[in-house]
Amino acid sequence: MSDESEVHLPPQPNAETGEPRPPRAPVYGTIITHVPKFPPSTTPGPSSECSPTLETHAASNRTTWSYGAAASILVIAIVTFFYGVSWIAIWWAWAILALVVATTFAFTRTGFYAAGADWVRSRKEWVRTYELTEIEMHLSSAGTELFLRDSSGQTLNGRLANLQANRNLWDLVYNGIRHSIAHGATANRYARDALKLGGES
Secondary structure, three states: OOHHHHHOOOOOOOOOOOOOOOOOOOOOOOOOOOOOOOOHHHOOOOOOOOOOOOEEEEOOOHHHHHHHHHHHHHHHHHHHHHHHHHHHHOHHHHHHHHHHHHHHHHHHOOOEEEEOOOEEEEOOEEEEOOOEEEEEEEEEOOEEEEEEEEOOOOEEEEEHHHHHHOHHHHHHHHHHHHHHHHOOOEEOHHHHHHOOOOOOO
């Protein structure tokens, strides 16, 4: 990319202080704003080489519990239809129910998010936000997912609504995405349109 395209980008925050903070980033969909529960000062970065944590977000598990309850009701209804209430005495029916609930929790749990001036993490996944090479958005059963890959091959797949719930955290991530796009990162059409990144996929 040309230097001219970079002139119009907000500056990258200082790695230690996080200043200047990026401007407000555009959001996609309905956002339920969130006040962080865990002070950034008590949250370590994903690596000893990373800058300090500036923002955090502990997503609500309400959605996970809702999916778990719905899956349980569905399995119970199906088993009851075929075996009647006598399924209560069948051991493998309970095993199936437990497996379905555990799988539902594994795929819908929301987890914890944190970001520094130049990185973001979700659970054990993290990427350097100013070194992204790939930015994609996809729809899943849990909502809109944002997939990021950086130049070292590290990846992060996070629920977009959770990344955007703490607007200050999302501002940090989005500024890195914009800089990465200016330096040649690729993005699919959904991400470019939804996040107002412009250009071609």
